[in-house]
Amino acid sequence: MSLLEEMNQKATALGVPLSAHLDITWRCNERCVHCYLDHEGKGEMTTAEIKDAIRQLSECGTFFLSISGGEPLLRRDCFEILEYARGLRLNVKLKTNAVMIGPKEAARIKQLGIEQVQISLYSHRAEVHDAITKLPGSWRRTIDAARRLKANGVKVSLTNVLMTYNSGHAKAVKRLAEELGVGFAVDPTITPKLNGDWSITGLGISRQELEEIFHTEEFVGDVAEYCAPVSGVDDDILEGHSCSAGHTLAYISPFAEVFPCVQFPMACGSLREQSFREIWWHSAALSELRSVRVRDLHTCSHCAHVAYCSRCPGLAYMEGDFRGPSSQDCEKSYVRTGIPSAARSRAAGRVAGVASGLVQIAGVLHAAS
Amino acid sequence: MASTETYIAQSPDIAASTLGDDTIIMSTLDSTIFMLNSVGTAIWKAADGATPLSRIVGEKVCAEFDVAEDRALADAEEFVAQLAQHGILSVSAQPASPREAL
Numbered sequence: 001m002s003l004l005e006e007m008n009q010k011a012t013a014l015g016v017p018l019s020a021h022l023d024i025t026w027r028c029n030e031r032c033v034h035c036y037l038d039h040e041g042k043g044e045m046t047t048a049e050i051k052d053a054i055r056q057l058s059e060c061g062t063f064f065l066s067i068s069g070g071e072p073l074l075r076r077d078c079f080e081i082l083e084y085a086r087g088l089r090l091n092v093k094l095k096t097n098a099v100m101i102g103p104k105e106a107a108r109i110k111q112l113g114i115e116q117v118q119i120s121l122y123s124h125r126a127e128v129h130d131a132i133t134k135l136p137g138s139w140r141r142t143i144d145a146a147r148r149l150k151a152n153g154v155k156v157s158l159t160n161v162l163m164t165y166n167s168g169h170a171k172a173v174k175r176l177a178e179e180l181g182v183g184f185a186v187d188p189t190i191t192p193k194l195n196g197d198w199s200i201t202g203l204g205i206s207r208q209e210l211e212e213i214f215h216t217e218e219f220v221g222d223v224a225e226y227c228a229p230v231s232g233v234d235d236d237i238l239e240g241h242s243c244s245a246g247h248t249l250a251y252i253s254p255f256a257e258v259f260p261c262v263q264f265p266m267a268c269g270s271l272r273e274q275s276f277r278e279i280w281w282h283s284a285a286l287s288e289l290r291s292v293r294v295r296d297l298h299t300c301s302h303c304a305h306v307a308y309c310s311r312c313p314g315l316a317y318m319e320g321d322f323r324g325p326s327s328q329d330c331e332k333s334y335v336r337t338g339i340p341s342a343a344r345s346r347a348a349g350r351v352a353g354v355a356s357g358l359v360q361i362a363g364v365l366h367a368a369s
Numbered sequence: 370m371a372s373t374e375t376y377i378a379q380s381p382d383i384a385a386s387t388l389g390d391d392t393i394i395m396s397t398l399d400s401t402i403f404m405l406n407s408v409g410t411a412i413w414k415a416a417d418g419a420t421p422l423s424r425i426v427g428e429k430v431c432a433e434f435d436v437a438e439d440r441a442l443a444d445a446e447e448f449v450a451q452l453a454q455h456g457i458l459s460v461s462a463q464p465a466s467p468r469e470a471l
Contacts, residue, residue: 063386063393091384113397
């Protein structure tokens with residue numbers, strides 16, 4: 001078990017929100033075509049409220065804090081907030097489009113000991129990136145900022161969100177990240193808007209392209225291992241949870257609302273009415289979420305992919321049932337292994353279940369031998 | 370006579386949090402992460418730059434845990450060297466001035 005896994009296991013047992021994601025604003029200077037937020041600024045937390053939220057998180061045991069938005073640097077107090085969080089010795093990541101990071105900001109980020117700056121970069125081609133962000137010149141400014149941060153010794157990671165607009169660009173973006181000497185990650189999921197509008201998910205990449213990504217070593221490492229179905233399901237898996245949302249991860253919106261995760265819009269309480277500790281320990285929504293084990297998932301617990309599926313309970317919640325499957329993750333499991341998920345099989349009128357999954361695995365192995 | 374004492378101080382270039390009886394510490398210089406057990410946590414908390422390591426071991430380790438002092442000091446020196454290597458602790462042969470001490 002890795003040290004991080006050990007930490008997470010201990011935090012789960014103790015009920016500690018080891019990681020928190022804090023959006024300090026939803027306002028943004030870009031208007032990305034796939035963005036899941038609206039950009040309302042009215043009612044945002046004040047500087048004092050944000051500092052108090054961070055203090056409360058720290059007192060509850062948070063170690064990893066992601067400060068994001070919207071574009072967090074649009075707030076004039078962004079550096080004051082970062083400085084406050086670092087003063088509490090939190091491990092701070094900053095998620096930004098970086099277009100406002102000039103020489104002074106880059107030096108300040110280094111001086112504050114920010115662990116990493118995560119930047120979305122949609123393409124190696126400026127015109128494609130700018131068409132997605134709808135901010136002319138944003139690619140140039142983002143790339144310049146990435147170079148600047150790197151030159152200052154700040155760890156930078158570029159995230160390439162895959163969609164129809166930038167289809168086929170991931171390898172070139174990865175090469176660009178390598179040239180810049182910064183980290184790189186692909187994100188193949190376009191999530192619905194938090195207001196329940198699913199229309200933007202239509203921008204997601206095709207199954208064919210997803211299959212190519214999942215079968216390319218430079219994106220997933222050992223392809224055979226990544227795409228191999230896992231047939232054994234033990235009690236540890238069935239007694240476990242889908243992900244850390246609400247267990248060791250909390251999300252706080254710019255409006256002081258607490259949720260299990262940024263992609264899980266199940267309201268748990270407001271810091272304007274209760275302390276974070278009260279919400280974290282006593283929210284009915286969080287208690288219900290934590291009571292659900294993998295074995296309680298009505299469809300997924302019987303699915304052939306249950307041992308390794310990236311099932312997002314937040315996306316399942318947005319589909320209407322957080323105990324149910326998340327279609328996008330069913331698709332990913334299918335594309336990885338070629339084996340339909342229980343939800344897909346059910347939809348197709350076939351008998352769902354581990355047994356049917358194993359029959360199909362056996363068929364694949366037989367065909368290959 | 371030259372001092373043979375070692376003084377240890379927590380670096381500002383870290384992130385740290387308590388998790389039960391343990392302490393999580395990450396160097397912001399090289400992102401190395403450590404989870405200190407209760408003995409390591411006791412030493413870490415006492416690392417004020419002004420208290421000699423031998424006194425920290427005597428008062429915070431041997432008084433609390435069932436371990437011989439020479440063995441505990443040797444282990445503590447190894448532990449301190451490991452953290453210092455990643456910039457998590459600073460080590461000095463002189464105590465920090467009152468202003469520098471935490």
